[in-house]
Amino acid sequence: MKQGSNIKIFIIAIIAIIILAGIAVICTIGFNKELRYENSQKIDVYIAQTIDLNKVKEITDEVLGKDNIIQIVEIYNDMVTIRAKTITVDQKERIINQLKEIYEFEQTAEDTTIDNIPATKIIDLYKSYIMPFAISGILILVYMIIRYRKIGILQVLARTIIVPVVGELLLISVIAIARIPVGRFTPTLAIAMYVITILYVTNKNEKILEAK
Amino acid sequence: MKKVKIITIILAIIAITLVAFGGVYIQTQNRMENKVKDYQLGKELEGERVIELKITSDSDDSENTETSEETDGTTEENTENAEATDSTAEEAESEQTTVIDAETLEKCKTVKKTIENRLKALGSQDYTISLNEQDGTIRVELPEDDSVDSYAYFLYATLNIDVKDEETEEELISDSMIKKATYSYGSDNSGAYQVYLELELNKDGQAKLKEIQNNYAILSTEVQEIEDAKEDEEESTDESSQGSETETSAEGETTENTEPTKKIAKLYIDGTEFDVDRIEGNKIRVMMGSKTSNTTNLNNYLAQAAEISMMENSGKYPISYEIVTNRYEFSNITKTDLMYFAIAIAIILLVILLVYCIIYKSAGILASFSFIGFVAIFSLLLRYTNVAISIEGIAAIIITILLNLKLNQELLSRTKKINMVKEAMKATYKNIFLMIIPIMILTIVFCFAKWSSLNSFGLIMFWGIILVAIYNYIVTRTLLMLREK
Numbered sequence: 001m002k003q004g005s006n007i008k009i010f011i012i013a014i015i016a017i018i019i020l021a022g023i024a025v026i027c028t029i030g031f032n033k034e035l036r037y038e039n040s041q042k043i044d045v046y047i048a049q050t051i052d053l054n055k056v057k058e059i060t061d062e063v064l065g066k067d068n069i070i071q072i073v074e075i076y077n078d079m080v081t082i083r084a085k086t087i088t089v090d091q092k093e094r095i096i097n098q099l100k101e102i103y104e105f106e107q108t109a110e111d112t113t114i115d116n117i118p119a120t121k122i123i124d125l126y127k128s129y130i131m132p133f134a135i136s137g138i139l140i141l142v143y144m145i146i147r148y149r150k151i152g153i154l155q156v157l158a159r160t161i162i163v164p165v166v167g168e169l170l171l172i173s174v175i176a177i178a179r180i181p182v183g184r185f186t187p188t189l190a191i192a193m194y195v196i197t198i199l200y201v202t203n204k205n206e207k208i209l210e211a212k
Numbered sequence: 213m214k215k216v217k218i219i220t221i222i223l224a225i226i227a228i229t230l231v232a233f234g235g236v237y238i239q240t241q242n243r244m245e246n247k248v249k250d251y252q253l254g255k256e257l258e259g260e261r262v263i264e265l266k267i268t269s270d271s272d273d274s275e276n277t278e279t280s281e282e283t284d285g286t287t288e289e290n291t292e293n294a295e296a297t298d299s300t301a302e303e304a305e306s307e308q309t310t311v312i313d314a315e316t317l318e319k320c321k322t323v324k325k326t327i328e329n330r331l332k333a334l335g336s337q338d339y340t341i342s343l344n345e346q347d348g349t350i351r352v353e354l355p356e357d358d359s360v361d362s363y364a365y366f367l368y369a370t371l372n373i374d375v376k377d378e379e380t381e382e383e384l385i386s387d388s389m390i391k392k393a394t395y396s397y398g399s400d401n402s403g404a405y406q407v408y409l410e411l412e413l414n415k416d417g418q419a420k421l422k423e424i425q426n427n428y429a430i431l432s433t434e435v436q437e438i439e440d441a442k443e444d445e446e447e448s449t450d451e452s453s454q455g456s457e458t459e460t461s462a463e464g465e466t467t468e469n470t471e472p473t474k475k476i477a478k479l480y481i482d483g484t485e486f487d488v489d490r491i492e493g494n495k496i497r498v499m500m501g502s503k504t505s506n507t508t509n510l511n512n513y514l515a516q517a518a519e520i521s522m523m524e525n526s527g528k529y530p531i532s533y534e535i536v537t538n539r540y541e542f543s544n545i546t547k548t549d550l551m552y553f554a555i556a557i558a559i560i561l562l563v564i565l566l567v568y569c570i571i572y573k574s575a576g577i578l579a580s581f582s583f584i585g586f587v588a589i590f591s592l593l594l595r596y597t598n599v600a601i602s603i604e605g606i607a608a609i610i611i612t613i614l615l616n617l618k619l620n621q622e623l624l625s626r627t628k629k630i631n632m633v634k635e636a637m638k639a640t641y642k643n644i645f646l647m648i649i650p651i652m653i654l655t656i657v658f659c660f661a662k663w664s665s666l667n668s669f670g671l672i673m674f675w676g677i678i679l680v681a682i683y684n685y686i687v688t689r690t691l692l693m694l695r696e697k
Contacts (some may be wrong), residue, residue, distance in 0.1 A: 030672045036544075037342075053546065071259075072542040081541060117566045118344030118351055125340065128663040136657035147649075183315060184256045188607045191669060206647065 015170055022173020031176055034183025035067055036087065037120040042083040043092055043112050047105045050077050059098045060084075087114050120181060129187055133194070137164070140198060148205040150212060159201050167197035181186050213479045218578070218694050221687065225585035232588035233640065249595040254602030255338050255355040257543050259638040263364050264537035267312070267320070313446045319346040325397050327352065329526035330366050334359070338664040350533065355664065356540055368533045371482060371523040374410065375430065375496075378476040384424050389417030390492075393524035395517035397510070402501070407500040407513035408489060409520055411452040418494035425491070428477035432487035432499070433475050462645045471634055481520060555609070561587075564617060572624040578695055579620045587615050589683060593675050605668035606661075612676030619684055623692070639684070645681070652677060 053070060060068045060082050068084040082095060093109040144160045145153055171193045175182060235246035275681050312320065324343045327350065340353040352367060354360050373393075375385035392412040399405045412422055429435050479486050490497040496578055502514040565583060568576040590612065594601065601609075619640060626636035653678065658670025 011309070020506070039344075069544045071544050074540050116344060116347070118342040118349060120342040122339055128661075129666060132657050132661040132663070132666050136654045139653045139657065143650060143653060184603055187665065188603050191604060192611075194608055195651060195654070198654070199647065202647050202650055 017062045018177070019166075019169050019173045022169070022176045026172075026202075027128045028187040031122065031180040031182040033119070033122070034181040035069055035083065037122075037125060038181055039083065039119040040083050041087045041114050042081050042084055042117055043078065043087055043095070043106075043114055044073065044081050045096065045112065046079045046100065046107050047100060048078050049103060049105070051080055051103075053080075055101065055102055056080055056082070061100070063094045075081065083117065089187070110200070125172060126187065129190075139142075144205065147208055151205060151208050156205060159204065160198075163201050164194055164197040167193045213692050218691060221691055221694075222581050224579050225588070225687075228592070229584055229588040232591045236656075248592070252598055252600045254600045254605065254664060255543075256351070256603050256665075257545055257601065259356060259540055259542040261354045261356050261360045261364070261369060262537060263352045263354065263535060265368055266536045267316075267348045267543065268532045268534045311346055316348060316531065317345055320345075320350070322527065323529050323531060323533060324350055326527035326529060327367055331363060332520065333526050334363055335662075337667070339660050348531075348535075352583045355660050355666065364535065364538055366523070368535055369523065370532060371520060373479070373520075373524065375424070375477050375479050376480050377428070381590040384428065384477055385413070385417055385420055386526065389413050389420060390524060391417070395500070395514070395521050397514065404503040404504070404505045405510045406503045407510065407517050409486075409498040409500050409517045411496045411498065413494040413496065421491065421496070422495070424477060427475060428494075429474040430477045430479070430488050431491060432489060432571050434474070435478070435487075438474060439478055453454035455573070497559055526625055551608075555601050557613075561617075563612070568621070568624065573630060574695055575624055575627055575692060578582070578691040579624055579688060580692055582684070583616065583620055585687060586679070586683050587613065590676060590679055593679060594672065597671070597675055599671045600664060600668050600676070601672070602665040602668040605672045606663045608669045608672035608676065612673060612680065614621060615644070615676070616680050616684070619680060620688065623684050627692060627696075633689060633695070633696050637689050641681075641685075647679070 051072060053072065056070050060070055064082075064084040064087065068082060071081050071083070073079040073081050084091075089109075092112055096107070096109040096112055099105075141157065141160050144156050148156045154207060171189060175181070175186065175189070178195060227576070231248060236249045237244040238247050239245075320343055323339055328339075328341055331341075331352075331354075336354060342351045343349070346353070348518055354363055372387050373390055374383050374387055388412050391414040394410045394412075395408065396410065397405050397407045424430070429438050433605050479488050479496070483496075486500045488496055489499045500517045501509065504510050504513070561583075565576075565580040569578055572579065590609075594609075599605065621649070622644065623636055623640045626639055627633055630636055651673070655670050655673040658666045659674055661667045661670060
């Protein structure tokens with residue numbers, strides 16, 4: 001019994017440390033945003049024939065490093081946009097020249113402009129998630145209080161609020177500490193964590209209710 | 213007989229699986245075409261419309277802007293050799309950006325907010341808006357659908373409503389004095405409909421309206437009276453100038469038509485004149501078009517009124533923008549990436565099913581077949597219910613599959629213990645579905661979310677939970693009961 005409680009304290013301590021470290025990282029260096037949502041630069045290359053994205057990716061990885069995005073523009077599969085944090089004129093020339101070795105096309109490095117792409121604010125990305133999460137949170141809370149009222153309303157209330165909140169904080173902290181890019185996959189992780197924590201709370205409440 | 217039934221069910225499962233994952237190919241115009249519907253993917257997985265808006269050059273000139281060059285520390289290299297100089301000069305040229313001042317930036321932020329309001333009002337989902345705070349460029353990413361072109365128009369369209377002196381064209385009530393716009397329609401006894409646009413003025417507007425009402429005729433009835441009086445007066449003047457033969461009648465008319473005391477003010481929407489029907493407090497009711505009993509005309513007037521009120525309510529553009537880029541960009545998550553992911557998940561599932569087969573023997577094998585059938589039907593269901601699969605949607609698919617795995621595992625485990633499928637089924641359903649009630653609440657709320665990513669999660673979970681409940685009751689239970697007998 002004592003050993004079990006020690007493990008519990010140990011886990012809580014680790015979670016607390018991770019959350020504190022996460023807060024420190026967020027306050028100092030912030031999140032690592034996915035390139036898609038960062039201030040970045042792009043070049044558009046009109047190749048005028050069907051593009052093999054793998055070949056283009058090989059070139060861009062070599063010239064720009066791994067952190068770059070290549071996307072086909074329009075449905076004809078003959079134009080590509082290459083995006084990276086920064087693209088210098090030298091890199092632009094190298095990309096165009098290397099592409100010219102594979103494909104025959106008119107566009108020259110001189111014709112190619114480097115355009116800036118503005119960053120997207122994290123709040124703009126996720127504000128639409130707040131309301132559905134809040135509504136479902138409240139409804140789940142009401143359900144939990146009604147279903148497990150015999151356990152004690154305050155206890156159920158505290159568990160239903162604290163566990164998912166701590167779970168989400170832990171997730172956010174891990175994302176910040178591990179420098180996992182914040183972007184398209186983050187809401188999915190948040191939903192998954194919410195589902196896991198809510199299932200944990202329900203399971204725990206069921207067990208307590210059965211024991212009573 | 214028992215074996216025949218089991219084999220029939222298994223063959224049916226295999227057939228469904230082949231249809232779901234292989235497709236049904238039928239020759240259509242000298243080529244084989246898969247008749248099974250394809251998945252509908254969300255914006256992050258399929259592609260999106262990218263629209264870039266820049267401050268128009270007219271606005272640019274009028275604002276205090278300055279040009280800066282980002283040299284990236286290459287200036288020193290410039291002096292060293294001619295080649296380097298050329299290259300760096302070009303670099304500087306390409307990276308030349310027009311930097312906007314703080315005042316313009318605030319205006320750009322207002323435009324960004326207005327764009328967001330407009331997209332919300334238009335019912336657009338899943339948009340991403342970003343503002344380049346250096347040059348004021350706004351980038352909007354929208355899911356590609358039938359409405360995207362009209363959304364693109366509303367991203368830069370401006371609207372100006374004002375009340376002007378008809379003669380001097382002096383602006384009496386400006387667009388900034390309008391607080392809100394709503395629209396409605398009413399019908400008369402003859403069945404003709406009239407569409408109205410109601411403009412609610414702010415305090416300044418209300419004060420101004422009161423002030424001008426003393427000197428100006430704004431209502432269409434008042435304006436009509438004055439215009440009629442003017443016409444009559446003109447006619448009488450013409451007649452009197454023509455000669456004295458109609459002296460008696462002309463005298464009578466001139467006494468009736470005294471010079472109007474009020475001037476005429478008219479309401480203009482983007483330069484087009486509209487009749488004011490009613491003024492009540494701070495509200496001006498404008499007639500949109502004429503009375504009509506034609507449904508097409510009525511719908512056109514309603515659409516026009518809706519468009520005006522949407523643009524008026526979503527905020528103003530303090531600075532004008534123009535579209536510089538409007539194109540479709542495919543997602544950088546390719547179908548091959550998705551295929552690899554699906555294969556990885558399939559391998560994990562096969563391993564789990566293999567474990568089931570080893571632990572639960574024949575029951576495990578039957579449950580595994582049933583599970584494969586479940587995945588196949590689920591994949592068909594997602595395609596035919598037109599659910600757009602987003603990244604969150606993929607998470608919902610995984611959660612549903614895990615839920616089905618858990619249900620099967622619990623069912624097999626209970627069946628092994630009590631050896632009574634019916635009882636095991638009842639207990640498993642009670643346990644699993646009681647446990648996931650909070651997830652069901654979450655699912656229903658997300659189903660109603662306007663944000664398509666969350667909506668995708670909600671809908672997939674919704675269909676998934678329903679399928680888990682029905683499919684296992686019909687197929688898994690039947691297979692296990694046949695084995696039991």
